[in-house]
Amino acid sequence: MLAHPPSAPITIHNPAFTLQIRLKGGLNPGPLAERSTGFRYANAGYVYHVNSDLSGRPTYVTHRLTAGKDQTEVALVGRLGDLEITHVFVVKVREPYLDEIITVKNVGRETIKCPDIAFGFAHSLAGAGGGKRIRAGLGDARFLAVPYRRELLGRAGEYQDYSIEDLKGQGYYRIFTPGAQEPFPKVPTPEFGAEGWVWAMPGRCLVMLKHSQEGIEHSLLRVERPGKARSVLRFGGAGVWHGDPEAAVALQPGETVRFGGMRYIFVEGDWKKGYYAFRQAMEEFGHRVPPAFDPPVHWNELYDNKLWWGPDTPENRAKYYSLPQIEEEAVKASDIRCQALYLDPGWDTTFASTLWAEDRLLKAAEFVNLMRDKYGLAVSLHTPLAAWTDISAYPVEARRKDQDGKVLDALCSGAPAYIRTKSERLIELARAGVVYFMFDGSGYTGPCDDGAHGHSIGYSRQEHCRSILAIAQAVHRAFPKVIIELHDPVVAGVPVRYAPTYYMHGLPGSFDEVWAFEYMWDPMDDLLSGRAISLYYYNLAYSLPLYIHIDLRKDNEQALEFWWYASTCRHLGIGGKHADQKVWAAHKRAMRQYLRLKEFFVGGAFYGLQEAIHVHTLKERNRAVVVAFNLDDKPARVSAAFRPEDIGLDAGVEFMVSGAESRQRGSEYTVAFELPARSAALAEILPADQRP
Ligand SMILES: [Zn+2]
Numbered sequence: 001m002l003a004h005p006p007s008a009p010i011t012i013h014n015p016a017f018t019l020q021i022r023l024k025g026g027l028n029p030g031p032l033a034e035r036s037t038g039f040r041y042a043n044a045g046y047v048y049h050v051n052s053d054l055s056g057r058p059t060y061v062t063h064r065l066t067a068g069k070d071q072t073e074v075a076l077v078g079r080l081g082d083l084e085i086t087h088v089f090v091v092k093v094r095e096p097y098l099d100e101i102i103t104v105k106n107v108g109r110e111t112i113k114c115p116d117i118a119f120g121f122a123h124s125l126a127g128a129g130g131g132k133r134i135r136a137g138l139g140d141a142r143f144l145a146v147p148y149r150r151e152l153l154g155r156a157g158e159y160q161d162y163s164i165e166d167l168k169g170q171g172y173y174r175i176f177t178p179g180a181q182e183p184f185p186k187v188p189t190p191e192f193g194a195e196g197w198v199w200a201m202p203g204r205c206l207v208m209l210k211h212s213q214e215g216i217e218h219s220l221l222r223v224e225r226p227g228k229a230r231s232v233l234r235f236g237g238a239g240v241w242h243g244d245p246e247a248a249v250a251l252q253p254g255e256t257v258r259f260g261g262m263r264y265i266f267v268e269g270d271w272k273k274g275y276y277a278f279r280q281a282m283e284e285f286g287h288r289v290p291p292a293f294d295p296p297v298h299w300n301e302l303y304d305n306k307l308w309w310g311p312d313t314p315e316n317r318a319k320y321y322s323l324p325q326i327e328e329e330a331v332k333a334s335d336i337r338c339q340a341l342y343l344d345p346g347w348d349t350t351f352a353s354t355l356w357a358e359d360r361l362l363k364a365a366e367f368v369n370l371m372r373d374k375y376g377l378a379v380s381l382h383t384p385l386a387a388w389t390d391i392s393a394y395p396v397e398a399r400r401k402d403q404d405g406k407v408l409d410a411l412c413s414g415a416p417a418y419i420r421t422k423s424e425r426l427i428e429l430a431r432a433g434v435v436y437f438m439f440d441g442s443g444y445t446g447p448c449d450d451g452a453h454g455h456s457i458g459y460s461r462q463e464h465c466r467s468i469l470a471i472a473q474a475v476h477r478a479f480p481k482v483i484i485e486l487h488d489p490v491v492a493g494v495p496v497r498y499a500p501t502y503y504m505h506g507l508p509g510s511f512d513e514v515w516a517f518e519y520m521w522d523p524m525d526d527l528l529s530g531r532a533i534s535l536y537y538y539n540l541a542y543s544l545p546l547y548i549h550i551d552l553r554k555d556n557e558q559a560l561e562f563w564w565y566a567s568t569c570r571h572l573g574i575g576g577k578h579a580d581q582k583v584w585a586a587h588k589r590a591m592r593q594y595l596r597l598k599e600f601f602v603g604g605a606f607y608g609l610q611e612a613i614h615v616h617t618l619k620e621r622n623r624a625v626v627v628a629f630n631l632d633d634k635p636a637r638v639s640a641a642f643r644p645e646d647i648g649l650d651a652g653v654e655f656m657v658s659g660a661e662s663r664q665r666g667s668e669y670t671v672a673f674e675l676p677a678r679s680a681a682l683a684e685i686l687p688a689d690q691r692p
Contacts, residue, residue, distance in 0.1 A: 005060040012072050012089065016096035016266040019089060026057025027078040027087060030121055032098070034204070034266055039137060041199070041206055041264075042121035047226050047234045049118045050104075054080045056227060070094070082108025083251070085119075097265040097281070102238045103258040106251040113250045118191075118220065120237030125164065125223065126230040137201060138164050143221060144271050146196035146209065146278050147541030148534055152495045152517045153184065156530030160194065167192060167233060168223045173242060174496045184496050193218035193241040195500045196541075198274035205267045205274040208236050211285055212260020213507060215245020215462055216490070216499050219262070236262045246460045272608065275540040286506030287544040289603050295483055295513070295571040296340035296378050296435065297595070299333030300549040301326060303576030307346045321346035322360040323367075330375040332577050336584075336591050340378035340435060341371055342549065342573055352384040352441060353393035354425035356432070364432035372433075379434050380483075383426060384441025385468060386413040387492060394421055401450035412448040413467040414455040423474035430479040437475065438485045438547075439511065442468055443492035465489045465504060473509030485547045485571075486511035493518055495531070505544055516548035516569050523550040524561045528631060528678075535568035536614070539606040549573025557583050558679035559590040560629065566594050567614045567627045567680075570602050593682065600625040607647040609640035613671075615685075617648035624649060624685040626660065630675035639672035649685065659683035 005023035012019050017035055022028040032042035049055040058078025066073045076087040084107045090099040102119055106112050125138070145151075145160035153174065154160070171192035174184040196209035196219050210219040218241050222234045238259035240248050248257045267277045282288070302308045307320040326343070333341050349355045356364040371377040391399065391411050398418035400408040411418055426437060448459040455463045472484050490498035495518045504510050516535065519526040526532040538546065546569040553576040555561040566572050572594070578584050594601065597616075604616035604625070612629040624647055630636045644667070645651040651667065660683035661672040673681045 003060065003062055005063075010063070010065060010074060012074060012091045014091050014093055014095070017098060017264075019091070019098060021074060021076065021089070023060050023063060023076070026059055027076050027085070028057055029076070029087065029089065032121055032264070034206075036268075037204065039201075039204075040123075041235075042123060044122040044124040044232045045226070047118065047120050047122050047224075047232070047237070048080060048085065049116070049226065050080055050083055050112065051114045051117065054083060054112075054114075056080070058085050079107075081112075082106055082110070083112060096267070097263050100236060100262040100264070101259070103256060104248070104251065105256040106253055109253050111250055111252050115240055115243070115249045117248055118222070118234065118237065118239035120220065120234040120239070122226070122232035122234050124230060124232050140202055142198075142200045142271065143167060143192070144198040144200060144274070145192075145194035146198055146207070146275060147501065147538045148194070148497070149537045150530065150534040152497065152534050153531060154534065156533070158530070162192070164223075164233065167221060168231075171221075184494065187242075189242065190224075191220050191222040191239075191241060193220050195219060195502070196278050197221055197235070198271045198278070199235070200271040200274060203268070203270075205269070205271055207263075207265040207267060207274045207277050207281070209263050209265070209278055209281060210238075210260055210500070211263065211282075211502070212245070212500070213504065214258065214260060215247050216465075216503065217241075217245050217260045218500070236264060238262065244461070246462055272540060275537070278541050279543060282502060282542055282544070285502070287502040287542060289543050289545055289570060290512070293545065293570070293603055294598075295545070295547075295602065296380070297338050297591070297598075298340050298342035298380055298436075298549055298573030298575075299329065299336070299338035299377075300342045300344055300573050300575030301329035302344035303551045303553060304329065304332075305344075305346065308344065312345065312351055317346055317357070318360060321357075323362065326361065330371060330377060333377055334375040336574070336588050337595060338377065338574065338591075340380045341375070342380040342382070342436070342575075344382045347381060350390040350393055352389035354383055354422060354429070355393065356429065364429055364434070368433035378436075380436035381429065381434055381438065382440060383429075383437045385422070385439055385471070386411040386418055386441065386445050387443035388441030394418055397452070400446060400448040402447075403449050405449070411445060412450065412453055412459065413445040413464050414448065414459055415450070415453045419467055419470050419474075423471050426471070426475050427478045430475060430482050434482070436483045436485070438487075438515075439468065439472070440487050440493050440515075442487045442489050444490050461490050465499065469504050469507060469510055472511050476509040483513065483571075484511040485513040485515055487515040495519070501538075501542060502544060513545045513547040513571055516546040516565070519565070520549055521551065522554055523548075523565060524554040524556070527561060527564050532564065532568075533611055535565075536608055536611050539568055539614070540608050543606065545570035545602075547571040547573065549575055551576045552583075552587055553578050555583060555587070556678055557586050558676060559583075559586045560631075560678050560680050562587060562590045562594075563627055563680035563682075564629060566590075566601055567616070572601075597625050597682070597684075605648045609642055609647075610638075612638060613640045615642075615647045619648050622650050622653065622687055623690075626657075626671055626683040626685060627680060628660070628671075628673040628675065628683070629680045630673075630678065633677050635674070635676050637672060637674050639670055641668055641670045643667050644669070647685075654688040655685050656688045657683055657685050
């Protein structure tokens with residue numbers, strides 16, 4: 001027997017919003033309205049879609065309302081066929097956000113296939129008269145993807161920033177197939193997915209972010225007609241987006257899937273305030289610069305080392321990757337005052353064996369001591385994982401098996417023999433004094449049916465990600481301070497993100513930094529084409545550190561490239577000595593300045609005045625560094641106005657600007673830079689009574 005639902009709606013609210021939940025006639029959360037304006041973000045029936053046979057309002061089963069001092073929680077339970085849906089909303093008394101968690105359970109005896117399962121609030125697009133006119137308020141609305149308003153492969157002028165009309169069309173995602181050539185084609189999709197969205201309207205916005213450390217999930221938007229009714233914009237909730245989360249594509253009898261949490265943040269201000277609110281939420285989830293983070297500036301030997309550019313053979317390793325060649329790089333690193341020598345492919349016995357090549361480079365500990373004592377350098381290593389490796393360097397039990405039980409010439413990242421061997425070798429290197437590992441080659445290793453591996457038959461992407469986590473955890477258990485950088489855990493070293501950027505970060509013993517999307521080969525072109533402008537948006541949305549190394553041979557005499565990546569990647573690596581001595585001298589000057597201000601770039605709060613004017617603020621010192629860029633091929637004057645509180649400085653304190661023209665009018669400051677073509681300049685903002 002099903003219980004009778006209460007006839008009156010449940011209302012939960014705080015100062016930011018009100019949510020009504022109707023239960024009579026089936027579960028129906030909404031409207032969801034902003035208190036200050038009365039605007040109803042959700043003004044139509046909540047969408048519950050399992051598959052073409054199962055959709056509509058879930059039958060009421062029960063509900064529970066728990067009101068505490070700090071928060072109110074409502075748990076609704078309903079049924080759609082054999083699917084039991086538990087729908088939870090949490091409202092904090094003092095926080096301007098609503099949290100939503102959806103769990104589904106197959107209580108029947110048949111598998112439920114649901115590759116396009118989707119739940120979400122709905123906003124009606126129909127005008128009051130039923131015509132095509134969009135409701136007042138929505139016509140001005142913009143929907144911005146977070147964190148990649150500029151997509152990683154997007155060009156100047158291209159933005160993932162849509163009107164409601166745009167959302168009626170097609171979105172896209174980038175497909176990555178191992179072995180495919182760039183440019184990873186866009187695959188059209190009617191559902192728009194991102195880590196978060198900002199629904200921006202004049203003076204206010206709603207941030208809709210998804211946070212899932214289990215399955216890979218996205219925050220989704222779709223214009224659709226549920227039950228052939230009028231068009232709505234569906235937002236929030238949960239759902240499968242091109243195959244993820246894998247666990248929710250089909251539900252076996254008895255199986256439960258708990259989707260990641262959805263957070264709706266009500267923000268006063270423009271879309272940038274929405275981005276900052278997203279960043280604050282991610283910081284609260286643990287995705288932030290760790291306290292006292294001080295990663296060594298890397299010198300990468302790869303750019304000037306012929307091994308990378310020629311075939312990787314034992315002969316070439318001996319010829320190009322023995323101690324004399326590596327010491328030449330250490331001399332450059334020391335000359336420009338880098339803090340660590342980063343060894344890209346070549347330092348180990350064979351590609352990705354992770355076994356130190358003692359015959360060419362002394363014993364690992366001896367090499368580490370030599371670098372420290374002779375050059376003042378720490379040692380960092382490229383240590384690619386199972387997808388990009390010489391498989392003969394690992395036990396045969398670590399290989400994949402196909403459906404017929406045939407052993408394949410490829411490693412399974414989930415094989416215990418692989419995880420154990422890799423972890424032991426990394427720990428051995430950390431014991432020798434290595435301070436940093438780059439987890440490149442982190443791509444999904446593919447299906448595997450070896451029952452002895454202990455993973456599910458088939459091996460999911462999610463399990464693969466967990467296997468990577470296990471290696472990071474093993475290293476960090478033994479050497480907690482070693483810095484681990486992880487590339488995308490599904491597609492690895494390509495300028496595409498598959499998993500959300502925060503995915504698995506912050507879990508105990510997990511990685512410390514994210515790879516800055518392969519902008520290492522032609523960093524100047526990445527910048528001038530607009531692709532690397534994505535890093536500006538990333539920093540508005542995340543303080544989780546990015547790592548990059550850049551090819552200085554592509555830079556100019558103004559060190560434009562150096563400063564762009566120094567300003568957008570909290571952990572910086574450089575390499576490739578420029579042939580022009582004037583450029584090398586400019587790089588040495590830039591490094592001196594960078595090192596003097598390093599704590600601003602590594603640990604400061606990032607504020608964007610414009611795509612080409614960045615601020616790095618140390619709040620506790622009430623000081624900031626401004627970096628201004630001119631990407632144009634002719635001289636330009638760039639300027640921006642701000643109030644101290646806009647950039648994390650104390651209101652009511654008088655500041656002075658050193659290194660740029662400045663003007664003060666009331667509480668507003670203007671900084672201006674006269675910049676040569678394709679150049680960068682720095683200024684410092686400090687309290688006027690701390691004049692240097
Ligand atoms: Zn396997």
